[in-house]
Amino acid sequence: MKRVTLLDVAKHAGVSRATASLVVRDSPLVGAATRAKVEAAMAELGYVYNLGAARMRAARSRTVGVIIPNLTNPFFAVLLAGIESILETAGLAVILANSNENAAKQDGFVNRMREHGVDGLIVCPAEGTERRFVDDAGKWGVPLVQTLRMVPETASDYAGMDPTPGMREAVDCLVGFGHRRIGYVATDTHHSARTERLESFHAAMNAANLAPLFVRPLESTHMSARMAAPELMSRPARPTAIICHNDVLGLGLHRGLCDLGVMPGRDVSLVGFDNVAEADLVMPGLASVATEPFVVGENAARLLLRRMDAPDGQIASSIEETYFVQRGSCGPVRMAAGTVPA
Amino acid sequence: MKRVTLLDVAKHAGVSRATASLVVRDSPLVGAATRAKVEAAMAELGYVYNLGAARMRAARSRTVGVIIPNLTNPFFAVLLAGIESILETAGLAVILANSNENAAKQDGFVNRMREHGVDGLIVCPAEGTERRFVDDAGKWGVPLVQTLRMVPETASDYAGMDPTPGMREAVDCLVGFGHRRIGYVATDTHHSARTERLESFHAAMNAANLAPLFVRPLESTHMSARMAAPELMSRPARPTAIICHNDVLGLGLHRGLCDLGVMPGRDVSLVGFDNVAEADLVMPGLASVATEPFVVGENAARLLLRRMDAPDGQIASSIEETYFVQRGSCGPVRMAAGTVPA
DNA sequence: GTAATCATTTAGATCGATCTAAACGCACAG
DNA sequence: CTGTGCGTTTAGATCGATCTAAATGATTAC
Structure with missing residues (x-):
């Protein structure tokens, strides 16, 4: 029992491989009747699209790399959730890495992600990340969005607050x-x-x-x-x-x-x-x-989507406002209890 | 300026494409001198391995899918951190998805991950996940580990507590x-x-x-x-x-x-x-x-690695013990303050 | 000196999709 | 009846690696 390929689907539907390919890509070029036939064949044979093969010929991999400095901090976890929610809607898979505030490890992850052929990168740079990191991404032509932190003297899209x-x-x-x-x-x-x-x-x-x-x-x-x-x-x-x-x-x-x-x-x-x-x-x-880390994450993802659409567009950033939430831990100064006079 | 391929590397090093391929895969078949030559050429040309192309011919994609029901809960975030840490060490990339406790969405993610050709799947099943979910994974031949939760009446590797x-x-x-x-x-x-x-x-x-x-x-x-x-x-x-x-x-x-x-x-x-x-x-x-959610995550990842190694091995599970941590919120019962006598 | 063994290396087919450029069928104008 | 245009479909080359099976060269055995 072998894997079902697009060619199998095409044969089963009585069309060519090329046509079947157009159907899976939702091309407007294909006629309604043909599309229905092909889709029926796909369902019947249990066809699974092979993104690896696709990415070899086309440029895109439908994949985005996300590098976070510390997953166990709930703040970053929520940021990640925001990023994921937008990318998921756009049909992009998230490849996750945890740099643990380690710039060297972070470099390794970027390499791995290049190997995976990610279409873009969202990074909250680890402490001590060098300029080179951002410059390299530019040189390689990988769309990059920095979030929450920005490597000094670098230019890239940025989502922060x-x-x-x-x-x-x-x-x-x-x-x-x-x-x-x-x-x-x-x-x-x-x-x-x-x-x-x-x-x-x-x-x-x-x-x-x-x-x-x-x-x-x-x-x-x-x-x-x-x-x-x-x-x-x-x-x-x-x-x-x-x-x-x-x-x-x-x-x-x-x-x-x-x-x-x-x-x-x-x-x-x-x-x-x-x-x-x-x-x-x-x-x-x-x-x-x-x-709102969730919103910042959403913003970062949206900036990346825009950048992927227009690799040469103007550099953009999106900054969330902050506001003060007063609670019981703030109160009037007390001169009495053991304080040193001003 | 085109992409550097293995063929370019091979030419530059004066060997065949096949030999270069052996080098990138760390095969023991290749001689030390040749390996050095090829590695030098790779460095010089700035070669980047193309996992997409590799996965087409080989079976593996060096990729694992992880589905979590709720990233904003720190408990799951830490679980994820544990999973990531082990997979990262094994050279596997994590494709992350957040099911939001939605079984239908979860099905969609599994499909997407099949398209990406993941080598395995770690899932904390969303509420209401059906038996079919686990059975399908078996049918498709995708190694599956459940973690923290187990779909009733299913058999798969399991890491819990x-x-x-x-x-x-x-x-x-x-x-x-x-x-x-x-x-x-x-x-x-x-x-x-x-x-x-x-x-x-x-x-x-x-x-x-x-x-x-x-x-x-x-x-x-x-x-x-x-x-x-x-x-x-x-x-x-x-x-x-x-x-x-x-x-x-x-x-x-x-x-x-x-x-x-x-x-x-x-x-x-x-x-x-x-x-x-x-x-x-x-x-x-x-x-x-x-x-220890981090440890449970590590266990889940290790179970998956074992399963990927031996797809037909015995089903295994790893259960972490729990223990009570006493703090001020527990104390002797007080009969006085407004309690109803036993 | 020839054969057998071993470690390396290689040519060529192949994975499953997408691309290009051309072909096809059909309608309509001249 | 031919030529043009449009919407659809297709053959065949191609992406960049890995696989198989065979070739190569060096070493040892007889």
Whole structure:
């Protein structure tokens, strides 16, 4: 029992192989009667289209490579879900790879994907990705969309978000509550998203005529933030409010503060970033700057589709706005409980 | 500027196309000197292997299809990460699809993956998947591994976990704390994982000579569990402990109880399932039955590799144990605060 | 010196689709 | 009746690898 090929279908339907090929490709050239005959034959024989063979002759493989730095972070998982939903609708299969923030591994994946003949690439670049990475894709003629992070000094389509408005609202809210000693907890990995958020923090502080109390880099895990809480709170100039680069850090710190008996929103105000589902579950709720990773993913996929359509079109980008979601973890500054006077 | 083919490489290295082909496939038949020459030529010309062409002649496509019911659930995302890590090491690319718990969509994906000529399939079957689904895969000769869920009355390799020991420990812990009125919150989707956990709950209760106080199905979201808290606590026979089918429900309920001023671990004991990272962040920590989705994913991938190696080998399965992680959300039963005497 | 063995290498057919360019059938104008 | 145009269909070459089976050359055996 051999594989059913297009030739078998053609014979069974009494047409030529070429005609059968036109039918599977939904060509308008073929007559309605013939199409019906061929489709019947396909159903009867249980024909399965062979994309591998197709891709050899045609250029397209109906396949897109997606490289994500860390699948276990729900934020990226949701981004991926957004990407997948759009590509799926467009009839494109997603070839997935997890770079684990490893640029070398990422290079390997791109090679593998070239071997697979992907029609395009969506990448959230791992830390330390070099310019060459993006340039090469251009040289090879593989449409590339960067998402959430952008390799410095590179030009490609980009789907991301703008932390500025949300950060501004967050700082304004804190300032409105009387906070003046505001610290920032960053990640210890360096990429454009880190820079972007940190810069928007500086800008917002500037606009409020304040200087950041500190910028503290931490490994982006719940545990490291939780462990860092005592150190952050025992500084000589104790912060009255802290903004975190993401909710992983925000939630970890939330718990770390609770461990110390320091109540977020009462004893110190706390703001996260990403507004993950869990931010609304802790007590008090973690205020957070909201972004929609699913939508960013959709945008990235749409940019890629456009690029595949017009490889030489103008470079485009799509930036999602952010906004501040206030919850119990932000409250008025308290002079009383053990705080150092301003 | 045309694509570099194996023939170009062969010419450049002064060997035949066949020899070059042997080199790219790491065949032991080729001499060391020749191999070096060819590899140099490949590097020099910037040759990229064309998997599409290869797969046409050979059987393999170095590609595996993975279908997950819901990417936005971190539990599945981690499962996927585990699968990816093993397949990646084996040099297999992952073609990803998100069924969204939709069996019809899932059928579509399998077709698409057949078109792509995947060498195997790892599926966590969507709710309502029919027997036919698994049988078809067998008929088509596509190696299939089911994971976390198993379509009833089907035979295939399977990587899952056994809730029994963890559930037993959880119930024993609660009973040890004096609890006798124990309720269970299930999902409203029906699949083998739901049944398995519910049955292990019944078994554990039975072993403790207790009857379940109630079994309440809920949509598997934080919000639905949070909203259900008042109803659960205002029942005529008020539970002193509740076990939840997963941590999404557990965390949602945790928050819902806090909203009511009912303190988990003091006023009511609460147990979740999956032990997601966030279970340790809420206050008090959510006790949970732990499973390692990453490991289950790895197991699934390894089973598939074995199956691809030996298509006619014995059907195998790999079951991860579970264990109970006690945290603040479980504590001694309190007769005082508004509880109905046993 | 010839034959047999072994490790390498190769020519040519082949996988299953798509492409190109030409052919076909039919209608209609001249 | 021939020629032109249009919508449909087709033969045959082609994509880039792998397979089979045979050829090659070096080494050892007799």
